[in-house]
Amino acid sequence: GAVVSQHPSRVICKSGTSVKIECRSLDFQATTMFWYRQFPKQSLMLMATSNEGSKATYEQGVEKDKFLINHASLTLSTLTVTSAHPEDSSFYICSARGEGISGRSYEQYFGPGTRLTVT
Amino acid sequence: AQKVTQAQTEISVVEKEDVTLDCVYETRDTTYYLFWYKQPPSGELVFLIRRNSFDEQNEISGRYSWNFQKSTSSFNFTITASQVVDSAVYFCALMAFFGNEKLTFGTGTRLTIIP
Numbered sequence: 001g002a003v004v005s006q007h008p009s010r011v012i013c014k015s016g017t018s019v020k021i022e023c024r025s026l027d028f029q030a031t032t033m034f035w036y037r038q039f040p041k042q043s044l045m046l047m048a049t050s051n052e053g054s055k056a057t058y059e060q061g062v063e064k065d066k067f068l069i070n071h072a073s074l075t076l077s078t079l080t081v082t083s084a085h086p087e088d089s090s091f092y093i094c095s096a097r098g099e100g101i102s103g104r105s106y107e108q109y110f111g112p113g114t115r116l117t118v119t
Numbered sequence: 120a121q122k123v124t125q126a127q128t129e130i131s132v133v134e135k136e137d138v139t140l141d142c143v144y145e146t147r148d149t150t151y152y153l154f155w156y157k158q159p160p161s162g163e164l165v166f167l168i169r170r171n172s173f174d175e176q177n178e179i180s181g182r183y184s185w186n187f188q189k190s191t192s193s194f195n196f197t198i199t200a201s202q203v204v205d206s207a208v209y210f211c212a213l214m215a216f217f218g219n220e221k222l223t224f225g226t227g228t229r230l231t232i233i234p
Contacts, residue, residue, distance in 0.1 A: 032220070043210065043226045044164075091162060097220065108222060110156075110164035 002028045004096045006111035013084055014119055021079045021114045023094030029074035030096035034108060035067075038091040050077050084118045091115050121146045123213050123225035131231040132201055140196045140228045142211030148172075150216035153187065153194045158208040158227070167209075170194065172216070198230075206232045 003026040013019050023033055032051050036044040050056040050071035058064050066088075068080040077096075081088050092115075095108035122145040132138045144153065155167040168178065170187050178185045182202075186195045198205055211225040 034221070041229075043224045044222075045224075046221055049221065093162075093164065095164075095222075107166055107169060108220075109166070112161070112163040115162070 002026075002096070002098065002107075002109040004030075004094065004109045004111040006092075006094055006114050008114060009112060010115045010117075012117045012119060015085050016083055018080055018082045019084055019116060021081075021092055021094075021116075023077045023079070023096065023111050025075045025096040025098065025109070028096075028098040028109075030077075030098050031074065032097045033071055033077040034095045034097075035069060035077075035079050036093045036095070038093060038113075040091075044093060047079075081116065084116070086118045089116055089118045121148075121213050121215070121223040123211050123223055125209075125211055125225035125228050127228045128226070129229045129231070131233055133233045134203060135200050137197060137199045138201055138230065140198075140209050140211075140230065142194045142196065142225060144192050144194065144211070144213045146213060146215070148215045148217070152214045152216060154212040154214070154222065155185065155194075155196050156210045156212060158210060160207070164210070167196075201232045203232045203234050206230060 005024045007022045035047045038044045046059050047062045048056045048058045048069050050069050052071050052074050056069035071077040091113050093113045095110045097108050124143045151172045153170045157165040175187050182199045184197045208227045208229045210227045212222045214222050
């Protein structure tokens with residue numbers, strides 16, 4: 001099956017610093033990637049949708065300048081948490097969707113997640 | 120707007136018992152997809168099933184089975200002869216057939232299988 005990796009798996013940073021999280025599709029080309037945030041014991045909340053070569057579409061309430069998303073290639077999307085604060089501590093999960101034979105693929109393949117702790 | 124409700128926040132059953140996880144959804148779309156995902160303690164989401172709204176056949180995969188009833192907007196998931204490895208958080212999700220293909224997740228059900 002399709003594999004999506006995330007790096008790093010865990011990161012601890014100091015308040016005020018920026019953190020970059022990478023999401024890679026390893027064996028398929030991902031035309032669309034999604035970024036989710038999950039607080040402890042809560043559901044996944046979609047933050048933004050990124051399409052290769054275009055600007056990301058952010059969900060209502062998500063700060064574009066705080067969570068910078070770049071989808072520079074068909075296999076890589078990055079999420080940068082700028083000037084991180086303790087309230088940004090969370091589990092960040094990416095997913096990738098590729099094109100199927102019919103032109104559409106409906107399963108999103110999820111990465112293993114990145115646990116961010118801001119001290 | 121789309122909404123997925125998983126009313127059971129936590130369930131505990133003794134190993135080998137059967138357990139059903141409920142999922143009720145709301146959507147204005149006439150064509151959509153429903154999903155179930157498993158999230159073990161490691162955190163990675165594991166895809167379990169996708170069901171099209173125009174296919175109401177129930178599905179069985181080993182110890183797992185799914186009951187889709189469009190009339191009641193429900194897509195329930197049953198695990199028979201539960202095992203300790205089934206302990207996880209299970210999410211039901213909904214996606215419109217047309218559009219930007221965003222997944223709307225339910226709040227999840229934490230299933231604990233007691234040995």
